[in-house]
Amino acid sequence: MRIAIENTKTRVMVGGKDLLVDNNLMDSIRKYMSVKVPGSFFAAKALKYHWDGMKYFITPGGVMATGFLPTFLKFIAEEYPDLFVEIEDFRGEMPRFKEVFVDHIGDRVINEQYIHQKHVIQAYNNYITFRDQKIYFPRGIADAATNAGKTAVIAGIYLNLEGEQTMLVTIHLKTVYRELLTYFQSVFGEVGQINADNYIIKPVTLAMIQTLTRRVEDINVKKDIAKFSVIAVDEAHRAGSKEYVSALVHSNAAVRLFVSGSAFDSNDIVAKMIIVGQSGSRLIKVTKKELMDKGISTPVKVKMHLCNTILRKSLLVRPDCMKYMVHESVERATLMLKIMRERREKGPILIAVQEIKHGEFLLKYFDAYAGVSRKGGWDREFSIELTHSKDKDIIQRIDAFRTGEIDVLIATGVIREGVNLPLIQTLIYAAGGESGIYVRQWMGREERVHESKTEVEFHDFYDIGKYVQQNSINRLKIYKAENLPIEMDFDPKDLKKMSSVVIK
Numbered sequence: 001m002r003i004a005i006e007n008t009k010t011r012v013m014v015g016g017k018d019l020l021v022d023n024n025l026m027d028s029i030r031k032y033m034s035v036k037v038p039g040s041f042f043a044a045k046a047l048k049y050h051w052d053g054m055k056y057f058i059t060p061g062g063v064m065a066t067g068f069l070p071t072f073l074k075f076i077a078e079e080y081p082d083l084f085v086e087i088e089d090f091r092g093e094m095p096r097f098k099e100v101f102v103d104h105i106g107d108r109v110i111n112e113q114y115i116h117q118k119h120v121i122q123a124y125n126n127y128i129t130f131r132d133q134k135i136y137f138p139r140g141i142a143d144a145a146t147n148a149g150k151t152a153v154i155a156g157i158y159l160n161l162e163g164e165q166t167m168l169v170t171i172h173l174k175t176v177y178r179e180l181l182t183y184f185q186s187v188f189g190e191v192g193q194i195n196a197d198n199y200i201i202k203p204v205t206l207a208m209i210q211t212l213t214r215r216v217e218d219i220n221v222k223k224d225i226a227k228f229s230v231i232a233v234d235e236a237h238r239a240g241s242k243e244y245v246s247a248l249v250h251s252n253a254a255v256r257l258f259v260s261g262s263a264f265d266s267n268d269i270v271a272k273m274i275i276v277g278q279s280g281s282r283l284i285k286v287t288k289k290e291l292m293d294k295g296i297s298t299p300v301k302v303k304m305h306l307c308n309t310i311l312r313k314s315l316l317v318r319p320d321c322m323k324y325m326v327h328e329s330v331e332r333a334t335l336m337l338k339i340m341r342e343r344r345e346k347g348p349i350l351i352a353v354q355e356i357k358h359g360e361f362l363l364k365y366f367d368a369y370a371g372v373s374r375k376g377g378w379d380r381e382f383s384i385e386l387t388h389s390k391d392k393d394i395i396q397r398i399d400a401f402r403t404g405e406i407d408v409l410i411a412t413g414v415i416r417e418g419v420n421l422p423l424i425q426t427l428i429y430a431a432g433g434e435s436g437i438y439v440r441q442w443m444g445r446e447e448r449v450h451e452s453k454t455e456v457e458f459h460d461f462y463d464i465g466k467y468v469q470q471n472s473i474n475r476l477k478i479y480k481a482e483n484l485p486i487e488m489d490f491d492p493k494d495l496k497k498m499s500s501v502v503i504k
Contacts, residue, residue, distance in 0.1 A: 167231070434474035
């Protein structure tokens with residue numbers, strides 16, 4: 001077997017004596033390098049041609065994404081110990097790490113409290129060991145929780161590379177882009193920008209992925225992407241999407257930094273495989289609990305509230321269950337108002353929703369019930385605002401909430417990543433569902449350390465009913481996996497006796 005490694009693609013060539021070891025060697029490799037596509041049984045029935053329902057990550061000709069190389073070589077070492085393997089490296093001269101670690105990042109020094117940042121940076125000075133060979137492989141995924149300092153790590157890796165390197169950093173949210181740009185400018189001075197208003201290439205360039213994807217049909221843009229020796233993807237759990245793939249496929253970078261606190265939380269196995277193919281295996285993990293124990297993140301207490309929404313009809317399908325028992329549940333909204341009243345003295349309260357309509361429902365409910373009747377009108381108990389991706393005043397609203405001018409902010413996922421909101425001591429997770437990515441990202445919004453707080457509360461709901469109850473159980477598993485303290489306002493033993501209440 002011959003393996004030819006390039007930065008983007010790797011070719012596996014099989015023939016001759018290899019077939020004496022396994023006369024179906026390539027078929028065996030392709031079977032290993034594949035996953036079952038969820039829902040493929042039904043999709044296959046609708047197709048005119050036969051499909052086995054599998055997604056293959058190596059072609060019949062043996063071409064695969066280079067990020068799979070560590071996993072592939074481990075498979076060969078374990079399953080085919082007698083197979084002769086010749087490895088040819090065509091990646092050319094690659095950036096190397098400095099012998100003396102650079103611990104100054106801008107005006108900060110990595111100290112003992114933040115030693116995990118040094119460990120993450122050093123993890124990228126990575127080698128694959130295969131039999132008697134060591135293959136330099138400075139790429140992979142840093143699974144680092146909120147507050148680990150992912151942007152400092154990206155900057156630190158760049159500063160720890162020998163020679164004059166160029167780095168492209170991709171981001172997908174304007175709110176996060178603004179904060180990253182300010183930070184990188186403080187570290188590097190001039191920073192290139194690729195966004196709706198700019199196309200400026202510098203040694204360190206920050207790019208909105210949407211703009212990069214739109215421009216990538218331009219041959220000059222493809223050439224620019226290919227010239228960067230380092231590529232960094234912030235919030236890498238998104239990198240399995242077509243939007244990212246269509247741009248990053250043109251990268252020839254040898255050093256690839258994919259950072260996220262939820263890179264492996266997605267239920268989309270195909271997307272997770274694509275992310276690994278573009279980057280590499282997980283190199284290191286930094287947990288929420290580790291950061292809380294160090295005092296880098298504020299400790300979080302989870303509070304679960306029992307909610308059994310009264311229904312007017314029996315519900316059979318998942319969308320209806322989510323609509324009536326989560327998005328338009330008066331019982332849930334009533335519990336939220338109770339929490340808001342109990343926690344009002346603790347500072348700004350963030351309410352997380354997934355859909356704009358859900359946020360509008362809550363805003364309308366709070367307008368009707370979160371107030372006191374006065375002679376000549378109605379006084380609101382709280383200043384309550386709603387923001388989302390279509391909100392023209394989103395930046396002003398976030399800034400007002402950040403400084404405490406807004407008491408309660410209802411927000412969609414537009415601010416669940418990267419936005420610094422240090423005053424929050426209460427987050428009400430109204431979104432429901434079972435996404436570990438969403439839960440961990442939203443929790444990160446209140447973990448920021450501030451002198452005004454020593455602990456924060458994350459409020460969630462244990463919903464009774466078809467689909468929504470299993471979602472609640474799955475979210476509980478996420479909290480337990482993070483070793484977070486959980487307080488319930490109900491006895492779990494009573495749940496067996498409960499079912500949806502339908503009044504017809």
